[in-house]
Amino acid sequence: MSTKLELKVNDNVVTAERGELLLDVLRRAGVLVPTLCEHPGLEGVGSCRLCLVEVNTGRRSQLVASCLYPVEGELTVLTDSPRVNEARRFVLTLLLARYSDVQLIEELARRYGVKPVERLQAEPADCLLCLRCVRACAAQGNGAIATCLRGREKRVSPPFDEPPADCVGCGACAEVCPLGAIKVEEGEGKRRIWGREFTLVHCQSCGEPFATREQFDYLRKQPPDLLVEEELCPRCRKLDQALRISGSTT
Amino acid sequence: MLPKEPGEKEVQELCAGHPQHPGELLALLLEIQEIYHYLPPTAMKEVARYLAVPESQVYAVATFYKALTLKPQGKKIIRICQGTACHLRGSSEVLETIKEVLGIAPGETTTDGCFTLETVNCLGACALAPVVMIGDETHGQMTPERIRKLLQEVST
Structure with a gap:
């Protein structure tokens, strides 16, 4: 059985590998699909519902989150149909009610012509619960943060609402947050995040802080023993290697 | 008297009655809840260590279910x-x-x-x-x- 499939996307023919995620196929074909919770380095969760598209397998047509939908057979995909637009605008209406002063959400709302709805009065919040931070932390192998409570009270927090013991201060959670809701402070050789303080490691060549002491301690504990070089930041290390290679050939 | 905080050893003994599998998390928490009428943080940390599950995961489950409580309960x-x-x-x-x-x-x-x-x-x-x-x-x-x-x- 061939692993190549042909999909019909908005009247164009697009090829895909069997099992490939629909969102990846659409992106490759240059189709614009809005997303918030999706991140190329992390496994999808489908929590923001913005990437909804309409797929028709021949038997029936349905709305699916394209970030979680593996292409398993011939499909007709509509990314701009009235049904898709209605669903997407509904999601954006709700998002706009809660995150009205977040630039990213405002821009998305404007692009899809969504206006604030007077009767929807939501408490403003700075977290989308897209779980990018939780997934990034788990992917690093730390799992220092997770969601706690449920329903309206659900939020991302370190365990026991204390400074997290498993955190190494890598800052990956803040890096992937689409709304910049996770606060990181740096100063006087320290990084502060989630209520904990970490010691910054400076590059011996350029002097820039590029990691935390705790990150190196964590890496050294990983089997098999990773060769951990603390002295140089990634940029200076590449430069150093390049110089060594050019030095050895001349 | 409020139910006393379990010692490290008591929780270890409770844990030993369950396989060291992440799927045992809820069963273990329910058992601790039944005995102590709440989930003391020290017990949750011991459970995390025993099952090799991140503490954040234990806290997530403990706060998710209504049957589990972090506040000491009466008899x-x-x-x-x-x-x-x-x-x-x-x-x-x-x-x-x-x-x-x-x-x-x-x-x-x-x-x-x-x-x-x-x-x-x-x-x-x-x-x-x-x-x-x-x-x-x-x-x-x-x-x-x-x-x-x-x-x-x-x-x-």
């Missing part, structure tokens, strides 16, 4: 129904009486650690309205006078 939990049938038959007055007798509000525990008061939306015994549960026992057709007497009986 007996008094559940008073505030559902429609019980409400119409005067459960509010019964609740006021319990609050007055025990000196606690819903969600609180008496200082002697005997009782925790909870309101619930239905106990599934509307024909007996208003219904109060004390521990595992269900008491129907409560009135301020009857609950006062009942509380006196279970306190002694």
